[in-house]
Amino acid sequence: MKKPFDLNSAISAWRHFQSQTHRFLEEDLDELEVHLRAHTDDLQQQGWSQEAAFREAVHSLGDPGELETEYSKVRWSTLKHRRKLTDELRWRGAMLRNYIKIALRSLLHKKGYALLNIIGLAIGMASCLIIFLYVTYETSFDQFNTKIDRIYRGGFEITRNGERQHIRGETAFNLGPTMAEDVPNIIQYARIQPNYGSAVFSVKEGGKTKTFKEDSVIYADSSFLDLFDYPLINGDKSRALADPRTVLISASMAHKYFGDADPLGRTLDFNGWVRGVYTVTGVFADVPATSHLPFDFLLPMHDLLRLRRFSNPERGWDRLSFATYFEIAQGADIETVENAITRTYYEHRSENLAASNTELNAHLQPLSDIHLNADISGPIAITGDRKKVYFFLLICLVTFLIALVNYVNLATARATDRAKEVGVRKVVGAQKKQLVEQFLTESLAINGIALIVAIALSLALVPVLNQIAGIQLSPWDWMTVPFFLFFLVVIIPCVLLAGFYPAFILSSFKPATVFNASARTLRLRKTLIVVQFAASIILLIGTSVIYSQLSFMREKDMGFELDQVVVVENPRIRGAVGRWASDMATLKNKLQELPAISTVGLSSTTPGGGFNWYSRAFKVADDPSEGSPVRSITVDHDFIDVYGLDILAGEAFREGMPLSDAENPSVLVNENLVRRLGFTSNEEAVGQQIASVRGGPYTIHGVVNKFNWSSAHIYSEAVILFYETRYGEISMAVQAGKLPEVLPVVQQIYEDLFPGNPFLYHFADDVFDAQYKSDQTFASLFALFAGLAVFIACLGLFGLASFEASRRTKEIGVRKVLGASTGSLIGMLSRDFLKLVGVAFFIAIPVAYITMNRWLDGFAYHIQMGPGIYLFAALVTLMIASLTISFHTVKAALGNPIKALRYE
Numbered sequence: 001m002k003k004p005f006d007l008n009s010a011i012s013a014w015r016h017f018q019s020q021t022h023r024f025l026e027e028d029l030d031e032l033e034v035h036l037r038a039h040t041d042d043l044q045q046q047g048w049s050q051e052a053a054f055r056e057a058v059h060s061l062g063d064p065g066e067l068e069t070e071y072s073k074v075r076w077s078t079l080k081h082r083r084k085l086t087d088e089l090r091w092r093g094a095m096l097r098n099y100i101k102i103a104l105r106s107l108l109h110k111k112g113y114a115l116l117n118i119i120g121l122a123i124g125m126a127s128c129l130i131i132f133l134y135v136t137y138e139t140s141f142d143q144f145n146t147k148i149d150r151i152y153r154g155g156f157e158i159t160r161n162g163e164r165q166h167i168r169g170e171t172a173f174n175l176g177p178t179m180a181e182d183v184p185n186i187i188q189y190a191r192i193q194p195n196y197g198s199a200v201f202s203v204k205e206g207g208k209t210k211t212f213k214e215d216s217v218i219y220a221d222s223s224f225l226d227l228f229d230y231p232l233i234n235g236d237k238s239r240a241l242a243d244p245r246t247v248l249i250s251a252s253m254a255h256k257y258f259g260d261a262d263p264l265g266r267t268l269d270f271n272g273w274v275r276g277v278y279t280v281t282g283v284f285a286d287v288p289a290t291s292h293l294p295f296d297f298l299l300p301m302h303d304l305l306r307l308r309r310f311s312n313p314e315r316g317w318d319r320l321s322f323a324t325y326f327e328i329a330q331g332a333d334i335e336t337v338e339n340a341i342t343r344t345y346y347e348h349r350s351e352n353l354a355a356s357n358t359e360l361n362a363h364l365q366p367l368s369d370i371h372l373n374a375d376i377s378g379p380i381a382i383t384g385d386r387k388k389v390y391f392f393l394l395i396c397l398v399t400f401l402i403a404l405v406n407y408v409n410l411a412t413a414r415a416t417d418r419a420k421e422v423g424v425r426k427v428v429g430a431q432k433k434q435l436v437e438q439f440l441t442e443s444l445a446i447n448g449i450a451l452i453v454a455i456a457l458s459l460a461l462v463p464v465l466n467q468i469a470g471i472q473l474s475p476w477d478w479m480t481v482p483f484f485l486f487f488l489v490v491i492i493p494c495v496l497l498a499g500f501y502p503a504f505i506l507s508s509f510k511p512a513t514v515f516n517a518s519a520r521t522l523r524l525r526k527t528l529i530v531v532q533f534a535a536s537i538i539l540l541i542g543t544s545v546i547y548s549q550l551s552f553m554r555e556k557d558m559g560f561e562l563d564q565v566v567v568v569e570n571p572r573i574r575g576a577v578g579r580w581a582s583d584m585a586t587l588k589n590k591l592q593e594l595p596a597i598s599t600v601g602l603s604s605t606t607p608g609g610g611f612n613w614y615s616r617a618f619k620v621a622d623d624p625s626e627g628s629p630v631r632s633i634t635v636d637h638d639f640i641d642v643y644g645l646d647i648l649a650g651e652a653f654r655e656g657m658p659l660s661d662a663e664n665p666s667v668l669v670n671e672n673l674v675r676r677l678g679f680t681s682n683e684e685a686v687g688q689q690i691a692s693v694r695g696g697p698y699t700i701h702g703v704v705n706k707f708n709w710s711s712a713h714i715y716s717e718a719v720i721l722f723y724e725t726r727y728g729e730i731s732m733a734v735q736a737g738k739l740p741e742v743l744p745v746v747q748q749i750y751e752d753l754f755p756g757n758p759f760l761y762h763f764a765d766d767v768f769d770a771q772y773k774s775d776q777t778f779a780s781l782f783a784l785f786a787g788l789a790v791f792i793a794c795l796g797l798f799g800l801a802s803f804e805a806s807r808r809t810k811e812i813g814v815r816k817v818l819g820a821s822t823g824s825l826i827g828m829l830s831r832d833f834l835k836l837v838g839v840a841f842f843i844a845i846p847v848a849y850i851t852m853n854r855w856l857d858g859f860a861y862h863i864q865m866g867p868g869i870y871l872f873a874a875l876v877t878l879m880i881a882s883l884t885i886s887f888h889t890v891k892a893a894l895g896n897p898i899k900a901l902r903y904e
Contacts, residue, residue: 005051007040014058116799117407118450120792124403125454127788130461131396133473134781136483138389141290141371141382145229147327150187152334152364154324154341155376159359160616161625167363169323169370169378173305174316175345176221176324183340185332190224191301192293192323194380199272200572201297202756203257212256213569213758216296217272218380219304225284227327228293234264235282241300247278248298254283271572274303289472292371292381317348323379326364338362356616356693357625387858388778395782398535399789406796407446409528468780470773525800526836532793533840533877534847539786541848541873542855545865546779549856552712552863553772559707559716560607561644565764566739567606568730568746571754581726583753588638590749591730596738597746601639602728607709608768609729615692617720619677628676630692631709631717634660634724635668640704642731643764649682650702653723660722664689666701673718674703692720708861711771715860731764794884797833830885837881841874848873 039060043053142148154176155169176189195217202211222241225232232240233251240248247268254263263280270278278299287295304310310319328337341362346353353360365376372386459475466473477483584602591600604612611631618627637653639645648671658665669690671682679685682703689697698720708716734742747759849865856862 005054007050007054010051010054011037113410113799114446116795117410117446118453120403120406120795121447121450122453122457123788123792124400124406125451126457126461127399127403127785128396129454129458129478130465131392131399131785132483133458133462133477134465134469134471135389135393135396136477136480137290137471137473138372138384141292141384142367143290144288145367147227147229148367150327150330151227151367152326152328153367153370153378154326155363155365155378156320156345156360157363159361161357167365167376168320169363169365169376169381170320171322171324172317172319172345173310173322173324174348175341176322176326178344179326179341182344183337185329185337187327187329188223188227189327190221190227190325192218192220192224192325192380193301193304193321194218195272195299197272198569198572198760199270199297200757201257202269202271202573203266209756210257211573211756211758213572213760214253214297216294217299218293218295218297219273219299219301221301224298227325230284230287230291233283233285234262237282240282241298243281244300244303245276245278246281246300248282248284249280250286250296251283252286253296254280270299274299274307292367292383294380294382317345318352321379323381325367328364334364338364355624356627357623385774385778388774391855392781392785395539395785395789398539399785399792402532402535402789402792405528405532406792409525409532409796410799464784465781468784469777529797529800529833529836530840530843532796533837533881534844536786536790536793537841537844537873537877538848538851539782539789540876541844541869542852543779543783543786544869544872545848545852545856545863546775546782548863548869549859550772550775550779553775553859553861554769556708556712556861558607558768559645559705562607562763562765562768564734564736565642566732566734566743567762567764567767568732568750569760569762570727570729571750571757573754573756584726584728587730587749587753591732591746594742594745596735596742597732598735599638599641599733601642601731602636602725603639603731604634604724604728606729606731606764606767607643607707608711608771611709611717611719612722613694615694617673617677617690617692617718620689620691620697624691624693627693628673628718630673630720632692632720632722633709634722634728636723636725636728639721639731640668642733645707646705648703648705650686650700652702653721655725657723659726660724664697664699665722667698667723668702668704668721669700670704670719670721671706672716673720676718690720698722711768712861713771713859790880794880797881797884800833830882833885834878834881837877841877844873845870 039057040050040053043056044050048056145151153169154171155167156171157167158165173191173193176191180186180189198213198215199217200211201214202209204210220241224230225237225240232248235248247270249257249263249268257263257268258266263283266280268278268280270276284298287293310316326337328334338361341364342360345360345362349360363376365373370376370378370381370383372384372389374383374385462473462475465471588600588602591597611633613632615630615632616624616627617630618624635653637655637657640647640652650668653666653668667690669685674682674685677685677690679688685700685703688700690700691697704721706716707719709719710717732746743761746761750759751757848870852865856865
């Protein structure tokens with residue numbers, strides 16, 4: 001029989017429900033109750049039944065959510081007005097302590113689950129922090145310059161025979177002053193030219209002479225320090241680089257040469273492109289690591305331009321070897337300035353350009369674009385690779401995503417366990433909002449602990465990153481606006497979203513069905529496992545491809561031998577010109593007399609060390625515009641034997657031949673140039689005359705095999721070898737194991753002949769392999785973070801395998817009692833996971849194929865991504881996944897079935 005409606009009981013129940021939210025004060029509930037009773041009485045007077053009138057009155061107040069929302073707008077002012085703010089804060093503090101206590105209790109109850117989550121999140125966050133620190137460093141170059149938005153490096157886009165070649169960030173030395181006069185929007189300019197090859201500085205101290213080799217020497221205009229922000233610590237900025245035979249040095253060089261003494265007015269003996277005694281007139285702060293221009297010494301530009309090679313007025317327009325920087329007026333149209341530069345250049349070089357069917361269009365490159373744009377070559381610059389920076393940023397986000405997916409996966413996997421807890425809490429009156437707050441507090445606790453661990457892990461990884469990348473990063477570099485924006489916009493929202501999802505899932509269970517809750521999120525977990533392992537497999541394939549390519553480049557036959565070749569650097573301090581050749585000949589003869597040295601050769605540069613000049617070569621009778629790009633080096637008659645080059649036609653150089661500056665000198669060319677100039681055979685080329693844009697004619701004396709003087713990043717070059725014995729690097733073929741005993745003897749001979757020169761040597765293969773340093777850095781960093789991503793994915797799989805084995809404990813016990821073998825149980829527990837890994841593998845293949853093929857396109861010579869790479873990745877992934885889940889599957893399969901049947 002239906003119990004009669006009791007208005008007082010109904011209002012009491014309504015009031016109790018509202019008070020459970022802790023949103024309404026007792027006084028507010030009193031007012032709402034008065035309003036509710038009055039409205040009910042009015043409706044009853046209109047003929048409504050008491051029960052119907054009550055329900056309508058409650059409805060008119062709005063649903064609980066709307067009522068609470070409206071009330072929350074005035075709640076804090078009401079509390080303050082009624083002087084109950086302290087009570088409210090005390091209550092909220094109690095609830096927060098309660099949430100934290102429950103969260104910690106839950107984590108301690110499931111230590112393994114909490115540990116897996118914290119480790120996974122911490123590694124993901126640490127990877128993100130470290131990679132972003134590296135990305136921030138790479139993108140911060142030259143940002144210390146206050147005029148960065150107005151500084152541009154001049155250059156030209158080169159087109160030959162209608163085919164676009166490349167952009168060179170180099171200009172002729174007359175361009176800067178001419179354009180500064182002719183174009184109003186150019187405020188000022190500054191030219192720089194590096195001292196190619198090492199230079200030597202000497203200083204007399206206490207009757208002794210100290211000599212050092214220096215590689216960071218540049219010549220610059222006096223406007224250089226006004227254009228760029230390289231502050232002078234000591235000296236007169238207005239006179240810096242204005243006077244001949246003066247030099248500016250960095251603070252570290254001042255200490256190196258003069259100790260704590262005042263360097264101003266002191267002198268240094270300089271031997272480089274120019275020679276003489278230079279007076280120190282200023283000391284500048286050490287150049288920041290994020291400057292694309294590395295230098296320790298600044299010499300006046302007009303000292304360099306007094307050399308004979310720059311004295312010809314025509315050379316002021318055809319020698320594209322200077323870096324010219326312009327300060328452009330704010331708001332000026334860059335394209336208009338570029339067109340003006342192009343017109344001016346054509347006024348001086350139009351005939352020469354037409355003769356070689358070449359077009360040049362001026363290109364102004366923003367200062368902020370120089371470091372990460374290695375495609376535009378320049379005479380001096382520290383360049384990176386924008387694609388690699390973006391690649392690492394992508395890895396950063398993928399690794400972090402895997403960590404978040406891992407967290408969500410483990411949290412939803414526990415949903416069944418937590419469902420009963422949710423059901424009990426809801427039955428005793430807990431509301432969804434309170435459950436969300438409780439589970440979100442637990443999520444924030446895990447993420448907070450993970451963040452602390454991540455920061456500690458990041459601090460430990462910064463030195464590792466510095467060692468791998470060859471840079472100097474500091475945790476203080478995190479104290480930047482971009483980093484905090486990244487942290488606020490990416491990391492914190494992602495962590496919160498990852499925490500909100502499980503909180504809302506768990507709090508949404510209904511009491512009527514919660515006790516029977518099962519694998520409701522199974523499909524989601526499977527999807528997330530596939531996503532995790534697809535990303536991990538892509539990274540594994542990428543790592544395999546990168547290291548295979550690196551190994552391929554190092555093992556590729558480059559056309560010459562580098563083993564056991566030691567190179568002694570060319571002496572910079574010399575006597576009279578006639579004495580140079582004599583001393584070099586004496587040095588070479590004495591070295592060849594040593595039993596441990598089989599051959600000694602001279603050359604202007606060694607493999608991997610660049611070329612003398614770049615030009616275009618053509619047959620004397622042909623149109624120069626139909627020529628081929630060519631490089632040049634100078635070598636002596638023994639160079640061929642030292643590096644194991646093969647003479648394919650004609651003859652090698654002979655001792656006593658006319659030298660490189662003779663009229664119509666004999667040259668060697670490699671097979672590449674023979675083919676590109678259109679000779680049908682190597683034999684046909686011998687005796688023929690060729691020329692280059694730089695001069696000629698030259699008679700082909702012999703043809704050597706094609707070789708890769710540079711790295712596998714570019715195709716084998718066409719090269720002309722000129723004969724020279726007066727100077728060059730000294731390459732020695734040393735017998736294996738004899739270097740320690742012969743090197744002191746070589747040093748003594750060298751120092752006797754060239755006193756004052758530092759004895760510097762290196763191994764030829766080390767210089768060549770140095771070209772792959774950035775590739776090695778990229779491979780090491782990629783492997784490091786790919787390994788971390790795979791490890792995080794395995795942590796998640798480990799946790800899910802543990803949960804699955806626990807969930808099916810009784811089923812395993814029943815199957816064992818009925819005779820199931822251990823192997824069949826292990827297969828049953830592992831099969832589902834391995835299927836998901838298999839699906840992830842087939843999803844990852846096309847993504848990895850497209851991505852890594854685009855990366856390989858950056859190499860002239862590269863591997864082919866055959867099935868072996870994918871098979872290797874598949875085997876590694878399956879092995880890792882199998883080992884990860886085997887611990888729990890084997891443990892469950894070998895367990896006592898009696899205990900399994902008594903489980904729970």
